[in-house]
Amino acid sequence: MTVETDELSSAKRKLIVRDAANFLGLIAVTAVLLVITLFLFRSFTAHRVELAQRWSARGQDALNQGRPDQAIVALRTALSYAPDERSYEMLLAQALGDAGHLDESYNYYLGLWETEPGDGFINLRLARLAAKKRDTQAAINYYRAAIYGTWEGDGTVRRREVRLELARYLISIRDNSSARTELLIAGGNNPNDVGVELTLADLLQQAGVPKDALNYYQKVLAQEPKNVTALAAAGRMEYESGNFEEAHHLLEEAAKQQESVGPREGVVPVDVSTMLANSTRILALSPSGPLSSGERVERILRARELAKKRFDDCNAQVSVASGLASPLQNLGSRWMAEGASLGRAALMKDPAAQDANVKLIFDTELQTSQICGAPTGDDALLLLLGRSPKTAGHSE
Amino acid sequence: MIEKEPVTKSGSASGVSVTTEEMIARIAPAREERIFLLLSIFIGVISGLLVVSFRMAIDWLSVLLLGSSPNPHQLRIVLIPAAAGLVIALLTRYVFPNVRGSGINQTKAALYINNGYISFRTVIGKFLLSALAIGSGHSLGPEDPSLQIGAGVASLISRRIGMSKEKLRIFAPIGAAAGLAAAFNAPISAILFVIEEVIGQWSAAVLGSIVLAAISSVVVARSFWGANPMFRIPPVTLRDSRELLAYAALGVFGGFASLIFAKSLSYLRPRLRRQPGWSQMLQPCLAGLLVGGIGYFGLPQVMGAGYGAMDQAMHAQFAWKMLLVLALFKIIATTLSFSSGTPGGMFAPTLFIGAMLGAAVGSFEKIYFPHLTGSIGSYALVGMGVLFAAFLRAPLTSVFMVLEVSGNYSIVLPVILANTIAYLISRILQPVPILEQFTHQDGLDLPSMEEIREESNLHLEDATQPVTVPVLQGSESIEDTVKSLAQYGEIKDIPVVLVHCPDGLWYAATRDELEALVAKPAGEISADPPEEHLALTLAEQLGPERTPVLFPDLPLSSALPHFQRWPLLPVTNRAMRGSLEGAVSLQDVLNRYQKR
Numbered sequence: 001m002t003v004e005t006d007e008l009s010s011a012k013r014k015l016i017v018r019d020a021a022n023f024l025g026l027i028a029v030t031a032v033l034l035v036i037t038l039f040l041f042r043s044f045t046a047h048r049v050e051l052a053q054r055w056s057a058r059g060q061d062a063l064n065q066g067r068p069d070q071a072i073v074a075l076r077t078a079l080s081y082a083p084d085e086r087s088y089e090m091l092l093a094q095a096l097g098d099a100g101h102l103d104e105s106y107n108y109y110l111g112l113w114e115t116e117p118g119d120g121f122i123n124l125r126l127a128r129l130a131a132k133k134r135d136t137q138a139a140i141n142y143y144r145a146a147i148y149g150t151w152e153g154d155g156t157v158r159r160r161e162v163r164l165e166l167a168r169y170l171i172s173i174r175d176n177s178s179a180r181t182e183l184l185i186a187g188g189n190n191p192n193d194v195g196v197e198l199t200l201a202d203l204l205q206q207a208g209v210p211k212d213a214l215n216y217y218q219k220v221l222a223q224e225p226k227n228v229t230a231l232a233a234a235g236r237m238e239y240e241s242g243n244f245e246e247a248h249h250l251l252e253e254a255a256k257q258q259e260s261v262g263p264r265e266g267v268v269p270v271d272v273s274t275m276l277a278n279s280t281r282i283l284a285l286s287p288s289g290p291l292s293s294g295e296r297v298e299r300i301l302r303a304r305e306l307a308k309k310r311f312d313d314c315n316a317q318v319s320v321a322s323g324l325a326s327p328l329q330n331l332g333s334r335w336m337a338e339g340a341s342l343g344r345a346a347l348m349k350d351p352a353a354q355d356a357n358v359k360l361i362f363d364t365e366l367q368t369s370q371i372c373g374a375p376t377g378d379d380a381l382l383l384l385l386g387r388s389p390k391t392a393g394h395s396e
Numbered sequence: 397m398i399e400k401e402p403v404t405k406s407g408s409a410s411g412v413s414v415t416t417e418e419m420i421a422r423i424a425p426a427r428e429e430r431i432f433l434l435l436s437i438f439i440g441v442i443s444g445l446l447v448v449s450f451r452m453a454i455d456w457l458s459v460l461l462l463g464s465s466p467n468p469h470q471l472r473i474v475l476i477p478a479a480a481g482l483v484i485a486l487l488t489r490y491v492f493p494n495v496r497g498s499g500i501n502q503t504k505a506a507l508y509i510n511n512g513y514i515s516f517r518t519v520i521g522k523f524l525l526s527a528l529a530i531g532s533g534h535s536l537g538p539e540d541p542s543l544q545i546g547a548g549v550a551s552l553i554s555r556r557i558g559m560s561k562e563k564l565r566i567f568a569p570i571g572a573a574a575g576l577a578a579a580f581n582a583p584i585s586a587i588l589f590v591i592e593e594v595i596g597q598w599s600a601a602v603l604g605s606i607v608l609a610a611i612s613s614v615v616v617a618r619s620f621w622g623a624n625p626m627f628r629i630p631p632v633t634l635r636d637s638r639e640l641l642a643y644a645a646l647g648v649f650g651g652f653a654s655l656i657f658a659k660s661l662s663y664l665r666p667r668l669r670r671q672p673g674w675s676q677m678l679q680p681c682l683a684g685l686l687v688g689g690i691g692y693f694g695l696p697q698v699m700g701a702g703y704g705a706m707d708q709a710m711h712a713q714f715a716w717k718m719l720l721v722l723a724l725f726k727i728i729a730t731t732l733s734f735s736s737g738t739p740g741g742m743f744a745p746t747l748f749i750g751a752m753l754g755a756a757v758g759s760f761e762k763i764y765f766p767h768l769t770g771s772i773g774s775y776a777l778v779g780m781g782v783l784f785a786a787f788l789r790a791p792l793t794s795v796f797m798v799l800e801v802s803g804n805y806s807i808v809l810p811v812i813l814a815n816t817i818a819y820l821i822s823r824i825l826q827p828v829p830i831l832e833q834f835t836h837q838d839g840l841d842l843p844s845m846e847e848i849r850e851e852s853n854l855h856l857e858d859a860t861q862p863v864t865v866p867v868l869q870g871s872e873s874i875e876d877t878v879k880s881l882a883q884y885g886e887i888k889d890i891p892v893v894l895v896h897c898p899d900g901l902w903y904a905a906t907r908d909e910l911e912a913l914v915a916k917p918a919g920e921i922s923a924d925p926p927e928e929h930l931a932l933t934l935a936e937q938l939g940p941e942r943t944p945v946l947f948p949d950l951p952l953s954s955a956l957p958h959f960q961r962w963p964l965l966p967v968t969n970r971a972m973r974g975s976l977e978g979a980v981s982l983q984d985v986l987n988r989y990q991k992r
Contacts, residue, residue, distance in 0.1 A: 107712035107759075
């Protein structure tokens with residue numbers, strides 16, 4: 001009995017020792033495996049990071065050098081080593097877009113957008129791609145989401161830039177009214193930045209709201225009276241709206257400033273020079289404005305002579321061509337009237353006759369331009385004067 | 397090829413002699429139970445570490461062999477898989493003969509045939525050759541080999557510790573769950589897969605250990621790879637319930653795609669295996685050449701496990717036509733790689749095909765029904781589940797896998813719908829699951845998990861008959877009992893009676909017992925004088941023993957052990973104690989089984 005108990009105890013002890021040794025062995029094996037795996041994993045991770053960086057750098061270079069197809073391959077490889085690296089994803093999406101894979105790029109950005117729907121940059125990219133894909137509503141929605149989205153860095157500036165881009169897009173799709181709204185909002189948030197005001201004015205002009213555009217140019221000129229770009233643009237707008245006196249003043253100033261500052265700050269366009277010359281001549285031809293009675297009559301007589309000649313030429317041209325009664329018959333009867341041949345002395349005495357002559361001159365230029373085509377030379381300038389609401393109002 | 401358990405001198409798999417086993421059972425009967433759970437943790441940790449190393453080895457080999465950016469028209473894309481195929485064939489033939497195939501059937505064979513035995517050499521071979529095959533671009537996946545590596549680790553450890561045969565067998569699925577969980581980074585799916593595909597039924601005996609091992613291995617894997625799911629999952633949404641139609645269509649496509657995939661494998665694999673030995677040596681090389689050719693001519697995405705392409709599909713980086721092309725060529729490439737005997741798994745290719753199909757359906761819908769579509773990622777995810785359900789015939793795992801991988805419950809409806817459709821199509825058109833076909837091709841007859849799952853279990857109610865024997869009240873005296881019995885005729889004509897005892901239980905008395913009870917002199921039965929004997933109740937005379945309490949819903953087999961003692965078993969109602977529903981005899985039970 002005792003022998004058996006001793007045997008059992010001994011077996012028990014052996015079993016305990018064996019199990020303990022086995023578990024110690026297991027712990028040792030686990031520890032060794034853990035250390036080896038850890039070492040290999042660190043090396044593995046470092047190698048992957050290195051590969052990701054190397055390929056993303058290649059992708060970035062290819063993108064910068066205008067080789068988006070190569071950039072796509074490189075960036076996809078980079079992403080296979082660092083799948084969660086957002087900057088690589090952004091670059092890849094950009095490369096896809098640059099390579100003309102619009103759908104892929106759009107889908108890629110959409111994937112990114114789904115994880116961060118409030119990201120301003122992604123929304124802007126989506127807006128641009130939607131615009132390229134002619135999905136107007138999506139483009140506008142993404143532009144608006146970009147405006148109200150989050151931005152890294154100076155959010156105010158970015159949002160304004162996006163709003164201006166949206167306005168450009170709206171102008172391009174001829175939604176001028178919405179463009180004007182966006183531009184005015186952008187202007188309202190603008191802390192008197194001349195550059196932005198010039199852009200706003202330019203875009204407002206493109207959106208067909210010259211009055212608002214002119215306001216912004218004037219705002220610029222109030223801050224920088226010698227701003228060549230503003231002077232030239234405002235001059236052109238005044239010219240186009242028939243305010244030749246203001247136009248002349250502004251254009252002259254622009255030309256003067258251009259000469260003094262040289263070609264570095266703004267360049268007066270060629271057409272502005274023409275406008276300046278025209279406005280100078282128009283002011284010399286114009287029978288309105290602060291003129292002495294004698295000077296005014298002189299100008300009327302000179303203009304009347306030009307207009308009469310224009311009428312005669314056009315009338316002859318129309319009669320020969322159609323062989324029918326001239327459509328200028330009515331105008332002809334006005335030229336045949338007594339008032340149209342009054343001399344200097346008679347006109348000096350009769351301001352009403354002066355006004356009637358002025359009206360006849362402008363009507364002649366307007367009607368002949370419709371029938372015989374655009375005039376040239378002084379006739380063209382007289383026509384501009386005739387179309388100018390200021391002059392027209394004055395002449396009435 | 398299935399490995400055989402080595403026969404030791406003692407006839408034990410572990411090499412521990414029977415006497416030692418007996419001795420251990422004598423001196424420490426609860427030893428195995430105590431160390432079982434602890435060992436499960438060790439198995440989980442070691443499997444996790446090995447699977448992490450395995451994945452690293454694949455990635456490293458891939459960069460080393462195919463370069464850091466494998467792209468079409470690179471010559472090594474063709475040459476490397478072919479050369480690797482040759483090396484693999486040589487090593488498989490001369491060094492690691494048991495590493496062919498995915499690893500699932502080998503693990504099942506270890507469980508059902510070899511008492512859980514998987515050799516260390518097989519574990520090493522599986523690790524090295526699978527890593528080489530996948531890393532060199534063969535279209536195979538790392539999950540199934542991870543499963544076998546885990547099972548091998550479990551087998552090795554349990555043998556080393558000297559566990560009993562019974563326990564050795566149980567350890568293989570525990571290790572399998574650990575390996576798969578680490579490979580998938582999804583413990584629930586791994587546990588379910590092992591239960592659904594390897595064990596075939598829920599077993600309380602191993603569930604705790606499987607869970608423990610799977611969690612341990614996932615903890616280890618996540619400490620290396622991070623807690624993120626296996627795929628970068630975009631936000632998953634179901635915008636409109638009408639979208640379920642698209643998911644249903646995905647289920648149909650998935651069902652047919654899995655059919656094509658399974659048919660291709662079941663056609664090519666046995667034909668290649670029938671070829672002479674020298675030809676089999678060249679098959680992995682040729683398969684590598686063809687798979688490499690697919691990559692060389694424009695589709696390198698189909699090479700290897702293909703996780704990168706799955707990620708890209710999930711993030712809508714392919715057009716739908718390209719996605720369909722990728723799915724088709726993945727089927728071709730995997731069929732070639734797998735049928736050639738190159739070691740590697742089927743999980744990743746299945747998921748790849750599913751992801752491509754799903755993303756194709758999602759992209760198509762996005763173009764033609766833009767107001768309906770959620771993210772393409774949702775479709776890709778559901779597509780993975782669809783192929784998993786239809787091809788591997790693991791419907792439950794497929795649903796949980798998608799939920800676990802996506803971490804989003806809102807996708808459950810599309811997943812269930814699409815998976816069910818695909819599963820049904822696959823079952824109807826391909827009655828024998830592909831894994832079972834492989835076992836038949838290998839000359840094995842492992843249990844079919846699908847059949848086991850669907851086996852209709854018989855219950856007692858299926859054999860219960862109306863009571864035709866006399867029913868006596870246990871509260872009656874012997875005298876009254878004799879009178880009651882008189883109405884049934886002679887006692888010798890009554891084979892058995894049922895006695896309803898006052899405690900609500902029953903006693904089935906045989907004719908002999910009955911005769912003994914009512915026989916005189918009563919002194920033989922009772923020490924009481926005859927008058928007093930006649931005054932005793934029947935229940936008191938029968939003593940405390942009662943027939944077992946059986947209910948109609950119990951398994952029919954539960955009655956079998958009792959027929960040695962009882963000729964008839966009363967079946968009672970669960971709601972009313974002692975209320976008789978009927979009775980079953982051994983013959984009734986046998987008749988019911990034979991009728992099946």
